[in-house]
Amino acid sequence: xxxxxxxxxxxxxxxxxxxxxxxxxxxxxxxxxxxxxxxxxxxxxxxxxxxxxxxxxxxxxxxxxxxxxxxxxxxxxxxxxxxxxxxxxxxxxxxxxxxxxxxxxxxxxxxxxxxxxxxxxxxxxxxxxxxxxxxxxxxxxxxxxxxxxxxxxxxxxxxxxxxxxxxxxxxxxxxxxxxxxxxxxxxxxxxxxxxxxxxxxxxxxxxxxxxxxxxxxxxxxxxxxxxxxxxxxxxxxxxxxxxxxxxxxxxxxxxxxxxxxxxxxxxxxxxxxxxxxxxxxxxxxxxxxxxxxxxxxxxxxxxxxxxxxxxxxxxxxxxxxxxxxxxxxxxxxxxxxxxxxxxxxxxxxxxxxxxxxxxxxxxxxxxxxxxxxxxxxxxxxxxxxxxxxxxxxxxxxxxxxxxxxxxxxxxxxxxxxxxxxxxxxxxxxxxxxxxxxxxxxxxxxxxxxxxxxxxxxxxxxxxxxxxxxxxxxxxxxxxxxxxxxxxxxxxxxxxxxxxxxxxxxxxxxxxxxxxxxxxx
Amino acid sequence: xxxxxxxxxxxxxxxxxxxxxxxxxxxxxxxxxxxxxxxxxxxxxxxxxxxxxxxxxxxxxxxxxxxxxxxxxxxxxxxxxxxxxxxxxxxxxxxxxxxxxxxxxxxxxxxxxxxxxxxxxxxxxxxxxxxxxxxxxxxxxxxxxxxxxxxxxxxxxxxxxxxxxxxxxxxxxxxxxxxxxxxxxxxxxxxxxxxxxxxxxxxxxxxxxxxxxxxxxxxxxxxxxxxxxxxxxxxxxxxxxxxxxxxxxxxxxxxxxxxxxxxxxxxxxxxxxxxxxxxxxxxxxxxxxxxxxxxxxxxxxxxxxxxxxxxxxxxxxxxxxxxxxxxxxxxxxxxxxxxxxxxxxxxxxxxxxxxxxxxxxxxxxxxxxxxxxxxxxxxxxxxxxxxxxxxxxxxxxxxxxxxxxxxxxxxxxxxxxxxxxxxxxxxxxxxxxxxxxxxxxxxxxxxxxxxxxxxxxxxxxxxxxxxx
Numbered sequence: 001x002x003x004x005x006x007x008x009x010x011x012x013x014x015x016x017x018x019x020x021x022x023x024x025x026x027x028x029x030x031x032x033x034x035x036x037x038x039x040x041x042x043x044x045x046x047x048x049x050x051x052x053x054x055x056x057x058x059x060x061x062x063x064x065x066x067x068x069x070x071x072x073x074x075x076x077x078x079x080x081x082x083x084x085x086x087x088x089x090x091x092x093x094x095x096x097x098x099x100x101x102x103x104x105x106x107x108x109x110x111x112x113x114x115x116x117x118x119x120x121x122x123x124x125x126x127x128x129x130x131x132x133x134x135x136x137x138x139x140x141x142x143x144x145x146x147x148x149x150x151x152x153x154x155x156x157x158x159x160x161x162x163x164x165x166x167x168x169x170x171x172x173x174x175x176x177x178x179x180x181x182x183x184x185x186x187x188x189x190x191x192x193x194x195x196x197x198x199x200x201x202x203x204x205x206x207x208x209x210x211x212x213x214x215x216x217x218x219x220x221x222x223x224x225x226x227x228x229x230x231x232x233x234x235x236x237x238x239x240x241x242x243x244x245x246x247x248x249x250x251x252x253x254x255x256x257x258x259x260x261x262x263x264x265x266x267x268x269x270x271x272x273x274x275x276x277x278x279x280x281x282x283x284x285x286x287x288x289x290x291x292x293x294x295x296x297x298x299x300x301x302x303x304x305x306x307x308x309x310x311x312x313x314x315x316x317x318x319x320x321x322x323x324x325x326x327x328x329x330x331x332x333x334x335x336x337x338x339x340x341x342x343x344x345x346x347x348x349x350x351x352x353x354x355x356x357x358x359x360x361x362x363x364x365x366x367x368x369x370x371x372x373x374x375x376x377x378x379x380x381x382x383x384x385x386x387x388x389x390x391x392x393x394x395x396x397x398x399x400x401x402x403x404x405x406x407x408x409x410x411x412x413x414x415x416x417x418x419x420x421x422x423x424x425x426x427x428x429x430x431x432x433x434x435x436x437x438x439x440x441x442x443x444x445x446x447x448x449x450x451x452x453x454x455x456x457x458x459x460x461x462x463x464x465x466x467x468x469x470x471x472x473x474x475x476x477x478x479x480x481x482x483x484x485x486x487x488x489x490x491x492x493x494x495x496x497x498x499x500x501x502x503x504x505x506x507x508x509x510x511x512x513x514x515x516x517x518x519x520x
Numbered sequence: 521x522x523x524x525x526x527x528x529x530x531x532x533x534x535x536x537x538x539x540x541x542x543x544x545x546x547x548x549x550x551x552x553x554x555x556x557x558x559x560x561x562x563x564x565x566x567x568x569x570x571x572x573x574x575x576x577x578x579x580x581x582x583x584x585x586x587x588x589x590x591x592x593x594x595x596x597x598x599x600x601x602x603x604x605x606x607x608x609x610x611x612x613x614x615x616x617x618x619x620x621x622x623x624x625x626x627x628x629x630x631x632x633x634x635x636x637x638x639x640x641x642x643x644x645x646x647x648x649x650x651x652x653x654x655x656x657x658x659x660x661x662x663x664x665x666x667x668x669x670x671x672x673x674x675x676x677x678x679x680x681x682x683x684x685x686x687x688x689x690x691x692x693x694x695x696x697x698x699x700x701x702x703x704x705x706x707x708x709x710x711x712x713x714x715x716x717x718x719x720x721x722x723x724x725x726x727x728x729x730x731x732x733x734x735x736x737x738x739x740x741x742x743x744x745x746x747x748x749x750x751x752x753x754x755x756x757x758x759x760x761x762x763x764x765x766x767x768x769x770x771x772x773x774x775x776x777x778x779x780x781x782x783x784x785x786x787x788x789x790x791x792x793x794x795x796x797x798x799x800x801x802x803x804x805x806x807x808x809x810x811x812x813x814x815x816x817x818x819x820x821x822x823x824x825x826x827x828x829x830x831x832x833x834x835x836x837x838x839x840x841x842x843x844x845x846x847x848x849x850x851x852x853x854x855x856x857x858x859x860x861x862x863x864x865x866x867x868x869x870x871x872x873x874x875x876x877x878x879x880x881x882x883x884x885x886x887x888x889x890x891x892x893x894x895x896x897x898x899x900x901x902x903x904x905x906x907x908x909x910x911x912x913x914x915x916x917x918x919x920x921x922x923x924x925x926x927x928x929x930x931x932x933x934x935x936x937x938x939x940x941x942x943x944x945x946x947x948x949x950x951x952x953x954x955x956x957x958x959x960x961x962x963x964x965x966x967x968x969x970x971x972x973x974x975x976x977x978x979x980x981x982x983x984x985x986x987x988x
Contacts, residue, residue: 065885197858198864400559
């Protein structure tokens, strides 16, 4: 391991860039719209005469007026003040699988940029083939499921598809009035609770055994009843702990008449190792912007690829891509379908990238990615346990893809907590880490996930940053508490974010409130 | 892969020596041994996955995928008049440049300091959307228009505690289906009753009489679109808002923001919440992958409290004159409140917020007015040419970029006409025959700034031949 003193002498770019609304001068143009041809103008006359008078805009929108180089410069500066995964050792953002997104896939995705989703099937056979094969070749093997849907625009929306399927299933069985409870665990992603609640279900959350961190099978037995619509859970959970009784869980839920939904947003370390089908699930989903290498895009565009058993296929959103042995088709004629959750075919470019990534990997590559992710996680563990103030909660030894660590000890001994450390690590050129969703359960939590993208040296270097900050916490806690010191900006006033008098989601609100404050 | 090719370029630690070193460090002999300590054998896949041979060489992969995709024909190859929720507009080169910036493309959920630029771009997106729609609060982009409309409707229901929502029968069927999924089935106590209001068959406008008949103290909100799915400019906004507000209902308006340099913002005619589709603002159609929704409202605490999505607020820093940014009222979101949150927030379409900000900064007020004017002129030109063809009728007179073309008196179905147009390298409009059977053999045509006079003349010529 590098010595702590060898952490990078980093400083984030400081552009002191104004908000775009303050830039430019009246009359500047960033791009011109082509002149409407004379023949058209002569024929139809002025645009204003084509629109009902009262529907014409009276006051132009107060958008900025900038020439093209000014716009490009501004957004390039903003991009420089964004520490993307490509620039840094970004595995601190655990549960997010910050893996490398191959650039060739960006080139390939551009090949469908100008396709309209309603084009005649004959003209999008290439697109349909990729959608079909990514499901029926790759995800079929990876999940053991039978039918697929790529319409959900993210993991949470995929949970919504699953919740809608559960709803429809019980509705058609005439049991929806009675079966209105969905069970999840606290270490499953919060969407596994929030989305079923939006879908109208009552949510029951199970807590783990305090010693092992394992979700308790006894608690599940106590929770199921004839009101159970289903479960929606993660495995391994955010703690990295794999529930070894998961097949017993699905058996218990099935016995109670519920369906089993598997949140596989993070399946990175178990591809080809263990599957939804053998665990007894009826449906699952994968985040293609995580496990399958499509870029995270600053928080989307994304895709939650829904996989279901043959029995549940009839409930999938329309259209479903089918293959008759010769041509690919879009099947809309599915009377039991839940309908639409998202327009058209979903985020097709995301599926295309996932297909390309999977083709690049193949069976050995996918398995290698899984194995190296698991190995990297255990190796990082060896590095982190040596750092003062860092503890690994729960007695379960082996963790799969990530570990929810704690800085509780550091906080008790130095007053420096996980939020302080998070503001400090960015001073060394690594992205802030992910803590935990709420409620924390694990005190002062953080959750790195060193997936297959990262080298041994990356892991050593990341651990060195944490080691350095830990030393600082014990020697000079104020330094950490007042961080960041080498960022693009100084500490922000967080109180304004929640104060209706001072918050401002738009420049016009900011200008109004600032003006009002100046007058008072 | 042969054994010497096991080192994959995306996996640094696939180098056998390094892997061995790591295994030794963690005290296991193999990955297999490691897994055996985590996952019971009975749950393990006892075989290798059966997958096609890998293409680990980038060049091989590129060739393979390019070959597959060469079977497609795009709207650059043919002239397209498809819209219906995803439209072909010109994407400035600078937008593509920013969309592919590695920093934005590869970032995810870093905090306010390390990801300052991302947050600032989000705030700028919200600010410019706010200007377009005439509202002081706007959110970071969400999945698509349908999800945004559904979220807005649920916001309305939470605001006034009512559970009945009126929508015009001209709403997009796909959006309506999404809205119904968010509203839930009747068997659930949380069900929201989505009731459709008739439309005027000659003009496509909302039937005010039917609206008034259906409005009551149970009405939570009236949602309508401008332009509507069928392209119609709903010019009765004030009247609709007045009637809805009389019974204490919210007015939610869905918009296509590309129209708002020319058309009045919904705030002018009484909207309480605005939503819509961001895709026209700098996103390629991407086979439907360019979609992104947004929600906007007045800056009132009660509205802000009901947003499910991220809201980025500007704030100050300890340095004089410096801006910082952060999430407003994070505690409302599902990340903080799980099942007690306002619906949910998740990874959606943030990159499109950044690109749309870029687009609006390029366009400015003049660009947005000019593009609105160009679209209106070109769409009306196309409608006029088509209307001169025997047997063809333009169904609704008042439109912006999309309009309904009826072929009843040609005796030909839209499907047949579209197949014939396809042979002439033209994608005809969206077939409405199934969605709106009362409109007969009708099709929804979309014309944007991208269409030249020549394109439109070609369409008219082709249609003339096809229906002959």
